Amino acid sequence: MSSEIINTSVEEYKKLVESLHSENYEMMVDLTVVDWFRKKEPRFEVVVQFLSISKNQRKTIKVFVDDEGLSIPSITDIYPSANFYEREAFDMFGINFLEHPDLTRILMPDDWNGHPLRKNYGSGRIPVQFKNAPKVE
Amino acid sequence: MYTPDNILTTTIDKAVRWSRTQSMWPVTFGLACCAIEMMAAGSAKYDLARYGMEVFRASPRQADLMIVAGRVSQKMAPVLRQVYDQMADPKWVIAMGACSSTGGMFNNYALVQGVDHIVPVDIYVPGCPPGPQSLMHGILTLHDKIMDGEINR
């Protein structure tokens, strides 16, 4: 099994995915985002994994999306399986997938504020209180 | 031997309590991993039927007991409350597992840190997941509680 990593830009992204589809990469298995908050510019890195079953190969595409535009073309028309993944990325990181048929929140309730997996979103930890514990001032 | 006209005297109080414990029907509220253990408790080896409660009711209207088995997310919380509100009185709640009791190991934005924030809980069953034996112990403790506790709910 061989795997390969391709770095690309937002403009080239869709064309590259199309060419992968014609090269017998039948499945898009995973799409996720890494938030490089204050570590790298542009801030978001979209990582997409492709699998070719006939050739037994994997390919990874990495695209950087900047904080201002926050948008990247959707690939649901090429790979329908991207649907849920893109909605998840939108929900968790707030990335806009252009021309996605139904870009709504998927995991969080619709009235949720913010995008939880961003690095500047706190984990929401609630300090644990114990009954009858001595008071700490 | 056939003996006609048998009479058993008791107080109404006791009779009510006894009947409440002996056929306690739980509503199916399986959420996560703990639900699998709850199902295991209902199946062949552990056999909840011994306590007259193998009938997991799909409709909350017919149930007396809600076993909250698993982690309750912020999105699920309103649903849980609604199901609880739909149950007919008297009703009891068992929080099964660390997650539903306290939030467990997931102290983060997504989970309700303990179902006692949304519904009143009678029994907490610790464990992650609590084995079927623990769940049964919880249920028996609830039976004791009903037998000795307040009759008005």
Added chain:
Amino acid sequence: MKKDTRKNKFKDKFDFWATNSEEGGWNISSTDEGSQKMLEEENAKQIKIQTGTDVIDDFVIDEDTSDDERMIVNMGPQHPSTHGVLRLQAELEGEVVRRVKPIIGYLHTGMEKTGEELNYFQGPTNTTRMDYLSPLFNELVFSLTTEKLIGIEVPDRAKNIRILMTELNRISSHLVALATGGMDIGALSMMIFGFRERELILNFFEKTTGLRMNHNYIRPGGVAADLPDGWQKDIEEILKIIPEKLQDYDDMLLDNPIWKGRLQNVGILTTKECFAYGVTGPSLRASGHSWDLRKAQPYSGIENFEFEVPVLNEGDVFARWRIKVLEIFESLKIVEQALNKMPKGPYKIQDKKITPPPRKRLDESMEALIHHFKIYTEGFKVPEGDAYVAIESPRGELGCYIVSDGSSKPYRMHVRGPSFCNLQALPVIMTDSPIADAVAAIASLDPVIGDVDR
């Protein structure tokens, strides 16, 4: 006066269907807006997805039905046969399902966020709770990814134990799938049987790992403990009993006309649709494509075991049920080989930086104490980089993507749950068939909601 208040109290008590309840007033807003206003008709693409005609257009449109016969029903999230807290909204036309939209997120636990707070040593505690029917696979994939990042190889015995445990886990997971699938369709004895046989395996797990589920047994660098004394006997017993019981299932269901009539030619999924929606695992193999990561991209030394990959061509619910039974047989073969050729040696990697020293050494050596302290407080550091590793879980390709920034905690941890992807095929297999088949279709995909929502 006194009497009056009492009466009022009673009235309140029994008026619970009119008022919400005495505690009422809970804000239910987030259930009844947003995702509930689904099935909008403006977007042609959306309708295509919801009718499952995105890939292959096999939709038969009946123009005659009036609008009165169409209705939108909601199923779940609290429903006995949606396997957890899955919620479906479906448009029915009489008895026939026309459009479906799965709504998920009711079990979202924020595990990816929690995963960033736990170090690599604690990581499996978190991942094991994702797919709660196959916890050992989650631990394995996390450990393999971490090991790939560090660039270490675990000892042979650890590898073999991993294979043994995961294949047993595959059996127990499939048994639950068979059991709950049977229950949904009305074969209640199947439910009792499946859980009974599962206990056998869980007992072994409990003996080895200390817990029945959520073991945290496979960790980066090996496994947490050696197999218990006399484990061979337990495995032999499992190997003896399970095939007999599987024979019982076959006697009961394989030629059962009701079972067949209920499941055959229902919810057909073709290979093309599987590829498009990213469906992997037993569902793909039941649609006639032999693809198993254990063969194609072997992990943890599974290439040294002999087994076959069962393939069926029908792609219907029956095939998806049948293939699970066949896979249990194959897993039993692997377990038997793992039993026979279990190598001797350490069950953890002998690297002081990664493996905590055994308890005995702590009393003797200062150095061991320091390592112990370091590993349990800070954890071990992992070099910068990222890695994606995939293994074959009972539901399909289970992948883990970890980005490390050189510290002892993952910078980003993402798990590709197979159920998440498989769920997208739900509209394809549910539409155009009666509502009664919907339950069978969901059960056959075997989604685990913990894996979907994470």
